[in-house]
Amino acid sequence: MSLKVFGAQLYGISNKDYWEPQLNKISRILDEDIKEKLKMRCDALDNEEKQMFLDCACFFIGDKKTSAIVTWDGSGWSGLHGWERLLSKCLVELDDYVCIRMHDHLKDLGREIAIQQSPYRLWSPQQSPQQIIIADNEAQRIVIRGIMAITAGSTIEVEFPRCSQGGELIVNTSRGEDCGLTPNSLGLKFFQVTGNYYNQVIGDKSRELVWLRWFHHGQRNLHSLSSLKNLRVLELNEELWANKHHLEELWQTDSTGPVLLRELVIYGCSKVEGFPKSIGCLINLKKIVLSYGSKMKSLPESFCLFQSLEHLELLVCVKLSSLPSSFGNLRNLRHLDLSGCTELSVLPDSFKKLILLGHLCLEGCSTLTLESNLFVNITKIEYLNLEGCMLKVFPRHITNQVNLTVLSVDGTSGLREIPTNISQPGKLQKFYVGSELLTSLPTTLGDFSCLTALRILINTPS
Template sequence: MSGLKKLQEQVLLDVLNEQVTLNSVDDGKNMFKRRMFCKKVLLVLDDVDHIDQFEALAGGPDWFKPGSRIIVTTRDEQVLVVQRVNLIRDIDLLSDKEAICLLSRYAFGREIPSQGYEELSGKVVRYAAGLPLTVKVLGSFLCGKDELEWVDAIDRLKRIPLKETLEKLELSYISLEDEYKEIFLDIACILKGHTKAYAIRILESCGFHARNGLKVLEQRSLITISKDEVLGMHDHIEEMGKNIVRRSREPNEHSRLWIDEEIEDILANDMGTEATRCLKLNKPRGNARIVMKGLGKMKNLRYLEVNFAYYDFATGCLKLNKSRYLNDTSPYFPNSLRYLKCSDYPFLYLPKTFDANNLVELDMKYSEMVLKKLKFLSIRESNLTNFDFGMTPNLETLSLINSFNLKELCTRVSCQKLKHLNIGYSKLRTFDLGLTPNIERFSLNNCADFEELHVSVACPSLKHLDISDSKLITFDLGLTPNLERLSLDNCDDFEELHVSVACPNLKILSLRKSRLRSLDLELIPNLERLDLAECLELV
């Protein structure tokens, strides 16, 4: 608080042109109100990171004379929201020209680089990537140094981030709640570049309040979310996050592991520790047994992603593990796992010791595995011929897309929690929607053998239904009254669409290339798009 008191004394000195000694921050606030209300001021508060700073220096609109302007820069948008600031703008990154100018001010005390430093200045600016704080710090750091020292500094920056830059950037991280710190580090090390929806699923499966966390991180300018809902992060902030994780002396003590060579060394030498929370291994080169067995000591692992299959750009082919479907139970999965993604899992069975009670999501592409007690399950491009919903009573999302041999969905019990189902490109012939009464999205597209969709009970939650490229002959909208989008494209045998009750929510109806002869739209009053192209028998 003594720092805030000194700031108040400095502002009062600059405006009133007299030395003021304050007893406390509250004393300063009272003096601002008494002495400043008749003064029209331009007050710039730079790099405000806490609401107390704002309140101590510009606590209310009645502190200053009307017409005054208060400009605040902060990495925490919430500081401005709480104070009800009437205009908030995101500051764009510096252009190269602006960055050169700012760098020159701090490094050379002028607007342009000194002669002979033009090319070096350009390299520094490219490293800073438009971040004003980084430009300032680098300019101050390089001030007074000769050309050789500039070259050495630039070379070092490529390998080791400037400590002072990371320390300043880290101020926003330090002020976060512990849970939001964990979310930030997960994004910096693992989830950057993924969609917001995907990140929320992963983080929530790990027990975090992901939606609030992402909102806070965005307000603090620690992450960005693009128009396409993709998580981004400035390169230096990403470096800062990874630097926080890597402060432990040895990689096996890091909370998050994402560098293939380090991970393989840890697993091959059985050096795993309980410190590791997240592990992402893209292209393991060692023996699959050794890789999986090496997880044995990582008792607190909550996120695991291992990709035994990878795309070979030289040949244009997907490379699968040569020792696929090893018939033993030597692998190990920690019971702490919440999220497990394992492409081309090379064993026929899950470990006998694996208790999956904590597991929330499983994605085992190019494998033949199924597991109980999941909310989200993706087994795309598998060799499964049937799937038993009885094994997954809490399933909310199931994707079996491109499971070309899938012929049967066994539904011994009603799947009350299932909301999203995608079984496109399978050999399924029939399905009863009555067993999934709360389904919201259902895709059966390109199931060439599919011919019967039963609706034994109403499905009021169903909004999107796609049965394109199937053998379906007829469909009744009566039991799906809240449907918003229906696609029956390329159903060569489709003849009749029953509309027995009003469907006020149906906006998009596509029946391209069907055998439909007539269609009554009286009970579909809000239809926005209707596709009947190439319906040659339509009368």
């Protein structure tokens, strides 16, 4: 029915300038019949699944699914089961980067529901807790699950009610009465904020916080976050070149930080000299991302106590010259990115123990020399980027990588030849190759009969 109505509106009109704005307008209109059917699908969810759906609509679009799952686990729900239910019902989807996506109609419906019932979710800088409290002044306890005070790249801060010296949020209800609500009484689980507003409004009183994203925080350390005992996801993003305070240390050596933390993501940590020795006490960590750690020279041996760590990115750590000898103890590591670590010259022998590694990026590690038998035990690689490494001999056993889909050895220094059996991996789709000393390619690369959608991008001297 909707297609007939919209088609009749455009039928017989050939003017492109008319069609484009009409199509944009139609795409934003959710037919009541379609809307009702979508709502029926949401109503069929149990309460936990419905809350997860609303979280996705308000907070998680564009984020990794792992962040959503650990956050739901931290809320006392079965995160993985709920995610699989949403996925099976086509209420959410994943893009090529394993980030959460949702159809605009579903997103709009979810946000419409979220603004009408407790626990409330505030996803826009134009919303504020005061609006919710005024609209729902009959409730005995206002529960706000999350506040996205700003969006990425924005400097807009949400306009909160005034804050008392004791940390309560003071709001004026429609009855003309002042009402003090502590952050805990709000039930806050999500908080995205910019600048120093975290300390001004929430401080260390928000013990229930599960997910915190803090832009341009201007903190020298994270000592104040140690009290967030239920925090599972922490993301900090500071202005790298701004003339202001920068993060210099995570927390003191004798303290442990948020003990239940699952994901630690820090972008723009140019003054952090390294991880504290107590980092190994965060035994639940699954993901660590640290970028532009230009002062970090090494990792403590305690770093290798992370038996649960699956995802590690140390990006543009230009003074990192070595990894701990026990680095191979990270037995569950599946994703490793050391891009731009230009002083890293060798990998420890224990590296061969990382048998679950599926994604390895060493791009730009210009002084790194790889052993020819590096991949003797590592057989699950899907993505391998050795671009710019000191690769004099093509690593043996790469042909054992039966799951390999992307391989780059472009710009490698010293590489003279490619092995003749390089075309054996059955799933290889992209092969980037190039070296100043490479003058020819094996003739077997001309036989693509065993390869699926292979693309070879050759960069050889003219």
